[in-house]
Amino acid sequence: MAEDAPARFDPLPPGIAPIVPTPGYPSTFTHTPSQPLIRRPPGRGEITGPLALHRKLPCGEANLAEPIPGRPAVGQLIHIAGQVLDEDGRPIPDAVVELWQANAAGRYAHASDTRSAPLDPNFIGQGRVRTDAEGRYGFFTMRPGAYPVPGEAVWWRPPHLHFCVLGPASLSRLVTQMFFPGDPLNPLDHIFMAVPDAAARERLIARPLPPSEIGSGWLGYRHDILLRGRRATPVLA
Amino acid sequence: MTPLSSHTVGPFFPEAFIREGDNDLTRTTTDAPPSRRGTPIRLNGRVLREGGLPCINAILEAWQADAAGRFHHPADPEEAQADPEFLGWGRARTDAEGRYEFHTLLPGAFLDRAPHVNLLVMASGLMQPVATTLFFPEFAAANATDPVLALVPPSRRPRLFATPDNAGGYRFDIRLRGSADEETPFFED
Numbered sequence: 001m002a003e004d005a006p007a008r009f010d011p012l013p014p015g016i017a018p019i020v021p022t023p024g025y026p027s028t029f030t031h032t033p034s035q036p037l038i039r040r041p042p043g044r045g046e047i048t049g050p051l052a053l054h055r056k057l058p059c060g061e062a063n064l065a066e067p068i069p070g071r072p073a074v075g076q077l078i079h080i081a082g083q084v085l086d087e088d089g090r091p092i093p094d095a096v097v098e099l100w101q102a103n104a105a106g107r108y109a110h111a112s113d114t115r116s117a118p119l120d121p122n123f124i125g126q127g128r129v130r131t132d133a134e135g136r137y138g139f140f141t142m143r144p145g146a147y148p149v150p151g152e153a154v155w156w157r158p159p160h161l162h163f164c165v166l167g168p169a170s171l172s173r174l175v176t177q178m179f180f181p182g183d184p185l186n187p188l189d190h191i192f193m194a195v196p197d198a199a200a201r202e203r204l205i206a207r208p209l210p211p212s213e214i215g216s217g218w219l220g221y222r223h224d225i226l227l228r229g230r231r232a233t234p235v236l237a
Numbered sequence: 238m239t240p241l242s243s244h245t246v247g248p249f250f251p252e253a254f255i256r257e258g259d260n261d262l263t264r265t266t267t268d269a270p271p272s273r274r275g276t277p278i279r280l281n282g283r284v285l286r287e288g289g290l291p292c293i294n295a296i297l298e299a300w301q302a303d304a305a306g307r308f309h310h311p312a313d314p315e316e317a318q319a320d321p322e323f324l325g326w327g328r329a330r331t332d333a334e335g336r337y338e339f340h341t342l343l344p345g346a347f348l349d350r351a352p353h354v355n356l357l358v359m360a361s362g363l364m365q366p367v368a369t370t371l372f373f374p375e376f377a378a379a380n381a382t383d384p385v386l387a388l389v390p391p392s393r394r395p396r397l398f399a400t401p402d403n404a405g406g407y408r409f410d411i412r413l414r415g416s417a418d419e420e421t422p423f424f425e426d
Contacts, residue, residue, distance in 0.1 A: 009426070018364040030287040031362030031413050035393075037425035040385050044347060045355055046426050048310035049300060050326035055266045056259070100251045110249035112294060126251040162248055169312070170300050171426050175359060175366055194364060235365045237248060 009042045009171045009228060010087070015197025016234045024155060024190035042171055049170045053096045054130040057166075061127035064099070064141035073123035075104025075142030077218040080206060083135040084165055086172065087229020091135025097225075098164040099139055100126040106145030106157075115147065140218070146185055158185030158192065165225055172227035175237040179205045180221075195234045203233050248361060250296050250330075260329040262299060262341035265322060272322035275304025275342030279406035280371065280399065283335040284358060287414040291335025295360035297411075299327045299339050301353065306345030331360075343373070351379035351386065358411060367423045371409045374398045389422045396421050 021028035040046075050056070066072045080099075084092045102108050102125060107117040109124045125144070129137050144159045158179060165174040179186055186192055186205070195201045209220035225233045256267060263271035271277075280299070284292040302308055307319040329337040344352045354371040372380055380386055386394060399407035411421045 011425075020364045022364055025362075025364075027362030028364060030290075031292070031360060032364070033367060033420055033423050034414055035417055035420050035422070037367075037423050038388050039425045040388055042426055043350065043385070044308065044313060045300065045302065045350065045353070047312045048308040050324060051310060052265075053326065056264075056324060056326070057254075098254060100249065100254070108249040110252065113249055124251075124253070126253060128254070162250075168310075170355060170357075173298075173357065173366070191364070237359050237363055237365055 009047065009169075011039075012228065012232055013230050016195065016200045016232055018191075018194035018234065018236060019196060020194070022190055022194045024153070025149075026151060046170050049168055049173070050166070051168065052094065053166050054094065057096055057128060059096060059128050059130040062129045062139050064123065064125060064127045064139060066122070066140070067124060068122065071122045073103065073142050074120050075123075077140065078143050079138065079140050079214070079218050079220045080161065080178070080223055081136065081138035081220070082222050082224040084131050084137060084167065084225045084227065085135060086227055087232065089226075091131070091133075092167050092227065093131055093133045093135055095131040095135065095168070096128060096166040097131060097137045098126075098128045099141070099161055101141065101161045102144040102147055104142050104145050106147030117145070117147065143180070143219070155188060155190060156185050158183045158189050163225065165227065167227050174225065174227050174233060175235060176225070176233050177204060177236045178223050181205050181208055191236060195236065200234050203231065204236065248359075250294065250359070255296070255328055255330045260327045260337070260339050262301065262325055262327040262339060263323055265324045270322065272303070272320050272342060274320045274323065275345075277340070277405065278343050279338060279340055279404075280354065280409055281336065281338040281406055282409040282411065284331050284337065284360065284411045285335055285413065286362065289412070289415070291333070292331055292360045292413065293333055293335060295331040295335070295337070295358055297329045297331070297337050297339075298357040299329075299341065300355045301325050301341065301344040302347055304342045304345050306347035306352075346376070346379050349382065349384055351376050351383040353383070353385075356411070358413070360413070363413070367413065368426060369411060369421050369423050370397060371399050371407075372397050373407065374401070385424070392418065393422045
């Protein structure tokens with residue numbers, strides 16, 4: 001099968017996939033498949049994927065911080081930028097990058113988020129861009145707030161961003177989360193800590209850029225996203 | 238409704254990310270004319286969790302070959318002959334009953350593969366998207382030699398076959414978690 005499949009889609013090395021079901025996250029115990037996943041060699045249907053998906057999914061919403069000119073959202077203005085790279089470190093142009101997140105108070109503008117924290121009328125917290133020829137993406141947004149996960153033992157999700165990357169192959173489809181460096185909630189987050197390998201967890205954390213480089217307008221972070229490979233950005237849906 | 242953490246922990250995939258027509262694999266853009274090079278079909282079903290309860294706001298992504306079994310992608314040596322009007326990809330969200338629907342064309346066979354649709358499911362309570370494949374029961378001969386189907390224990394294979402619904406559609410329920418007989422087989426690529 002699949003004599004045309006490249007050898008580059010190696011299985012993920014151990015330590016990157018999150019432990020599931022995930023202790024502390026009750027619904028993973030009712031949703032995670034109980035049977036072992038069936039390993040299949042990549043075939044033509046897996047090494048392919050939709051191209052030019054920006055035609056189907058309109059891109060360009062890169063400014064979440066001020067979606068309506070003159071009406072900035074409340075919170076700490078940040079800029080997140082980086083490159084989407086394949087497992088050999090080559091930039092991936094024309095990938096569709098989707099971002100969604102809570103507002104500065106830790107509330108999602110989503111019907112299912114019924115927590116009482118305030119919504120910000122000027123912040124929806126979602127955007128979609130297309131990577132350029134160098135695989136670069138970038139978003140202006142607000143630093144999200146933490147929010148509690150209710151349950152018998154309450155815990156808090158640290159500030160984080162959700163990323164969806166639709167690359168050139170089904171095999172490089174990535175759903176992940178980005179965290180902020182040094183947040184004391186990071187090591188207490190059941191979802192972040194479900195990634196077993198500490199080095200792999202580090203790849204979920206954005207790198208702060210020196211203010212001397214960025215200036216006084218906003219805080220800048222760099223976050224590269226590697227699709228598959230030994231140094232892959234971990235999947236964290 | 239029980240306030241399960243599934244309603245509070247997210248992921249709150251934005252409602253606005255899925256627009257009308259995103260579940261139509263036959264259009265390369267939302268307002269493009271649909272490809273008619275094949276048999277139009279509707280795929281629908283429910284995403285269910287343990288106990289057969291519905292998964293609300295689950296996101297499904299479908300990917301398949303065109304009606305002649307080709308992909309519009311450089312990894313397909315027959316890319317040049319692929320149907321230029323057929324996208325082969327779509328995204329859908331489940332409703333309050335866990336229902337989803339896709340509009341597509343019956344996929345063609347290629348190489349040693351029986352006609353099939355690859356599906357990816359993301360949902361609250363899933364830390365990783367899960368991948369499965371939908372097969373069509375009418376292609377008995379191709380199904381009998383499909384190498385991916387052959388990897389699935391025979392007792393679990395029936396879960397990968399869609400059921401024709403007499404209205405130009407196929408029903409395919411996805412059970413994320415259950416007993417070995419109930420649960421949909423999922424693949425690791």
